[in-house]
Amino acid sequence: MQARLLLVEDDERIRQALGLALADEGCDVVEAASGEEALGRLGTTPVDVVLLDLMLPGMDGLDVCRTLRDRGDLPIIIVSARTDTADVIEGLEAGADDYVTKPLVASELAARIRALLRRRHGTGEPRRSLRVGDVEIIPDEDVVRRAGREVHLTRTEFRLLVELAAAEGRVVTREELLKRVWGYDYFGDTRLLDVHIRRLRRKVERDPDEPECVVTVRGRGYKAGTPG
């Protein structure tokens, strides 16, 4: 799944234990010990879900929840020791998507997280977009944008670009690309790949003669340009 979640909990022992358990469930966990710290982290770190304890030092948990809801539509699950109906309703009205009570079972929590992400993106997978320079790739929409403008790619071009983008700047050999995009187990030379790289560059490069996004690594393959 690899959902990235922010765990907001002041008790260090609970936080660490829960963090480890959720990591075991396949989550990428970021921790915060207070509401202020959580809001700070969210400014810099992209996150898919927030797990929010209500008993926090300083800023009240419900206020953190309302603040987050004000700022956007980030999924929020409240984790609390209080089981009263009134508390649950208050939490949900404050903008939480779910309210679970301690003691917690990590596997159930993970299932609830998956359900929430599925609801949000239709698939259970977070809708992440990939970037290469000023080129943004949105797999769900089959759309690529360069500097905000929509660029139409064919199926093959799209998969090629995704493979390169997913490698995050590492070189992807010609053999790997042929295998992953075409399923070829090809030995020897083929111009197939070159042609499609060419067509891709024509569409995504600012200047196709000076490639920045799709860079040739002579004798090995190609790599996505590193924007900084």
Add this chain to the structure above:
Amino acid sequence: MQARLLLVEDDERIRQALGLALADEGCDVVEAASGEEALGRLGTTPVDVVLLDLMLPGMDGLDVCRTLRDRGDLPIIIVSARTDTADVIEGLEAGADDYVTKPLVASELAARIRALLRRRHGTGEPRRSLRVGDVEIIPDEDVVRRAGREVHLTRTEFRLLVELAAAEGRVVTREELLKRVWGYDYFGDTRLLDVHIRRLRRKVERDPDEPECVVTVRGRGYKAGTPG
């Protein structure tokens, strides 16, 4: 709030009591005593949320859940007497958005319904209309308006448009559309879909030769146009 919800529960006394309690909370309740009856009602009645008991005569509750999830993204809350973690996880994995255990508190249930609808529509109000560009869809009738003018769609055209609009710009594959609108389980290559897309475009597109609302994604399917 006036969310319309379908209550699936075989025990008549529980069903009536819960139905009344939820009506008090401002819900518009439709009842069904079995999975089969529920699926039948959904074919004719537009509903915002399904409350699904797992202990049903005939068709298994989890199967009902999976079937619903297969057909679309209708919000589902499972209501069950079983409290085991394994049961909860199974329910959520079957496609439910939430899992609450008996005994129930109607006010909490209503709060969870509101949270779910808020997540889905951004406002907490049940969705009574969808938009694609300057096309507005009113699910209660087989009617859409384009730039204020009323356009009449047939049942099939309407469901097609709703499926695309609900995906909010994501690509919906031909297989998905065939399955959700016609109930087909992939029928190889068929022109059925094309024809209805064509007919739909004739009615909702400003210029049917330059589709803006219903966009073809070659090799995958269709998507609702992103206005702006």
Add this chain to the structure above:
DNA sequence: GCGGATCGTCAGGTCGTCGTCAGGTGGCGC
């Protein structure tokens, strides 16, 4: 029973996409 509305099928046409090719360009070892 008649007529309109709606639906599914079909055949022919269009056009996007793909793979191949032949010739050109430029880096790199000698």
Add this chain to the structure above:
DNA sequence: GCGCCACCTGACGACGACCTGACGATCCGC
């Protein structure tokens, strides 16, 4: 500087996904 080889480039034909108009079947209200 020379030649080789990896890669670039534009063009072209084929295939198939999708479009389009037409037709017959079915349903339903009158």
